[in-house]
Amino acid sequence: AQSVTQLDSHVSVSEGTPVLLRCNYSSSYSPSLFWYVQHPNKGLQLLLKYTSAATLVKGINGFEAEFKKSETSFHLTKPSAHMSDAAEYFCVVSVVSGYSTLTFGKGTMLLVSP
């Protein structure tokens, strides 16, 4: 079985300050991990993914995440928030068991103030 816990339902930052969105996972197998972003009434856009290569993964729009097996974490960071970053962010774990089944975290809403 696999699961994902996003520790914060909401995160508020000021524009230009760092962003940290926390994610912990559990998996019986070696997981692949993803971060997706969803803007209001829009579909999902892949920010970045970890698939057992480099533990520090760089994504689009300046986001990056570090896979820490010892802590079972995959936190998403960005050095400087932009107003356009305001959206819902989902941490997702995937285990290949038959299909590449995705398990979604509950999401973290990022609010960015001027």
Add this chain to the structure above:
Amino acid sequence: GAVVSQHPSRVICKSGTSVKIECRSLDFQATTMFWYRQFPKKSLMLMATSNEGSKATYEQGVEKDKFLINHASLTLSTLTVTSAHPEDSSFYICSATGLAGLGEQFFGPGTRLTVL
């Protein structure tokens, strides 16, 4: 990258009617397509997995007679919500993957269903 489209993007229907949502992979052959449902301010819940030419596999608690899924070609899957009721109102998102379901999933933009 791979593009997945959904049609319609929004639909409003009366209670008791049926609604069909299409999911298309535009530039690749999707051997496997997934249908998700997202409640307001909630995460995505996998409803079913479908392979081209075979019956869909439904997740526990999802009524297969209520949510009919057809994956007739390698580029098209449809979800039909039969005899829709207000509690079926939701955001429905499909995803598609090649490589027999083992590859990265590419998501459609979603369909907002409102049942009056």
